[in-house]
Amino acid sequence: MKVLTLPAEIRLMILEAVIQQKHPGWASFASVCKEWQFFIEKQNFCRLKLQLPYLDEFESVFRRSTGRRELIQHIWLDVELPEYSCHLCKRIESISWSYRNSSIISNGIWKLFRILSTWESGPELERGDLTLELNAHSPSDSKHWFKNNWHDTQHDWVNGQQIANPPCSAVLRLFGSINLRFKEDLPHFFQLVQNHLPQSLKRVSVFEDFSEWLAGILQTGQFVPWQPQVEISRVVDPRIAAAFAARSVDLEQLSVAYMVNAEDFFGRTAYNSSWTWHHLKSLALTSQFLRNTMQSRKGIDDLLYLAGITARRMPKLQTLALWNGINGEACAFIYHRDGGRASIIWRGTWDMQLSPRVVKTWQCVATETHSCGALQISKQRVHTGIASHGDAIHCLDLPCPVVAPASLWQIRKESL
8 A cells, every 4th residue: 555545644643653763764764755754854853963073964964955954943063072081180281171172162163153154044044943052071071070870989979879079170170161262253142142133033041050069169179270260159241131131122032040130131121211022921030139138138129129110111021030049048029910910929938028119019010011900919938948949940930931841850950
């Protein structure tokens, strides 16, 4: 029986079974017919993992077939760095190692950017749903101190648990700074956000991960002269917050975690009273003010008030979350609108008394901007232990996604 003589529903079931199983050589089934080719290539090219030795082949394949570009939704460039020994490096060796890694990563990223620059006129970029992920690693990373739950007493891993902190030198080798050197200057990050994001872009989510545990090791470890001191608290650039604020006017959804402080974002909007967010429906930002200290209470009140003033110029706003989470504590201020009902919730491991001016401002957001009735106000206490910012995100149950589920799982797993 010929494939095309089967009913469409049965053909679809067969295709789904082939795609789900992915036996070795399954991609060759695309040659069965045009229908199979479409379904299999759609699945095969949806997420591409690229390595440096194969970038030329990648360029060649997609230069010849512009139709296949439309199938790509996610490109992951995985740069493999040279292996290294477990012995401590001398200064000159460490500098040489860092320089060589920087060169390898820079050349790989530049080559991928050059290839993608030839796609500018294609429809795949006009859709605005192409994700680019950059990763660099050495095969030696998992052979020494960072084994991901192996048993190796030489590196203080016992039955899947790391019983002692790795030496500072090992952390520096894994998380050492990379100096990207490109053939042409790329815009700094805040310029990229403000001036170079596609106008068709409607949803932006940025999550800057960190490790309090590793920062603590570097803070107390023995530093080599050329290694800058590591700050345990997050260091953010107000210019990045200002860039996101300017760009958010045209967005529908924006989430920026740990890369900016919300007070810098709203401080920027306060000086631009002519801005109106005609499209923004969801906004989530972090702030270092959101800590359980007496010194932060005044800053929190100012932040919530300024956020309410700005939200009065967001007619389509449905959810707003201002939150923070670290080891031991977490909190979130959440505004939510559903139809003709609006509410604000303070949720966290500690309580915050909302001032009358904050409540009044958000009442105006609900009634005047969003035509809702009386604003519902509630507090919810989080009693679960918070071992990391990953636990904080999980327990706060934020109304909008701020990090990919797989990344959240990994963050929580690393804090066990």
